[in-house]
Amino acid sequence: MHCQPEYKGPVYIWSKNKQSCLLCDEASDSLLALCSACQDELPWLGAQCSVCALPLPAVGLTCGQCLQHPRAFQRVIVPWRYDFPLDSLISRFKHQEQWPFGRLMAELFAQFLNFRFDEGLPRPDCLLPVPLSRRRLRQRGFNQADMLARWLGQPLHLTVEPDLLRRVQDTPAQQGLNAQARRRNLSQAFALTASTSVAGRHLALVDDVLTTGATAQALAQLLMGAGARQVDVYCLARTPGAEHRD
Template sequence: MHCQPHYKGQVYIWLKNKQNCLLCDEPSDSPLPLCDPCADELPWLGAQCMHCALPLPTAGLTCGQCLLHPPAFQQVIAAWRYDFPLDALISRFKHQAKWPFGRLMAELLAQFLHYRFNEGLPRPDSLLPVPLSRQRLRQRGFNQAEMLARWLGKELQLKVAGDLLRRRLDTPAQQGLDARARRRNLRQAFSLTGEVEVEVAGRHLALVDDVLTTGATAQALARLLMDAGARRVDVYCLARTPRPETRD
């Protein structure tokens, strides 16, 4: 069953020269529907863990969790902390199907990734959206991670392997669970459905999701891909939660 929307038209006039800011409704100073003052007030992620992007007081460090248990993924690339007003934008995109907010955040993340690529971050061979369970996909009607991956793939000219990963178990929602419970929740939850030798073995892959909290989902998927022969797995997401108490 494919519930992912395939709307071919524009959600709004994305290339229009004059647009209003989606946050304050004032005229935008750029082709994006976001004015410069609102862009400056977004919770941009500063100093962070070199692997999982957990916000830290000083740049260039690795958090205690990654030191004790090195993750299967190489690096998390996130543009923002999961904080106001970005948390509201993600929630409205994800739970209320406000696609313009998702499109805006994907465009900004693409610009951020362009900058990181120019600074030396290796470009992946493919983008892989984090899959939803069939039950949650039916309830929501779309997979926000797949929509983000499609937008990013178009902006970055990267292949999107949307059908490579499958969530085979309808596990309980991750929200509200601590790190240990999240890991238990995800045991054997994912599988590969594509041609592993062609799409995974020896390739650099990037998982795409909206928010990274404990990293349990990213860890489970990265481990699956690395065990299948991937050369490197990164994680691209909109936001990283700044709450270390949710980690274990």
């Protein structure tokens, strides 16, 4: 007597699955849903500020803003410029709930970070997604930074602590504000979970796009003030200036 029904059709084998490129729709030549040609065409970030990763004309420089106003975070680690087609992928993930695009970018980012760790970049103790306000979370239905942090945590072998940071003030949108206005907007906007200690820990904030760095600065100041040893920022893309939204 057979315990299972007999089936003579094709069997789905994950290890032999052929992915299609999410950008050009051609068959991918890798295990990712992105072909090598499209991966090479992504707007990889070259020379950048050694602290905030602002695109600069030469390697090894620090931008004027970071020299005049030292940051609370140690460094920003980011693979791409906020430019086509990456800006479209982020927008579709963030605003249209097309999560495969977010998962793809997280997989590529994890490869990039593992390469940097092998080169000597200090590994953090954990990943902290940048929190959303309750209103924005209700509107969007998910926190894109939280999803990115969770997708990064497993391949990087890092823990994710999504509840360590809270957004306690529902501040107005950052779009269209200059750096000074963004800093005022974010003053007292975040808080730590009372039961969680960050003393002596190396922490990495995770977000999708860094613009002026005002959000990262506010969170890093909070964490360093609570005794953190170091705060880094991990994000998918860096804008060339303040014309895009954090």
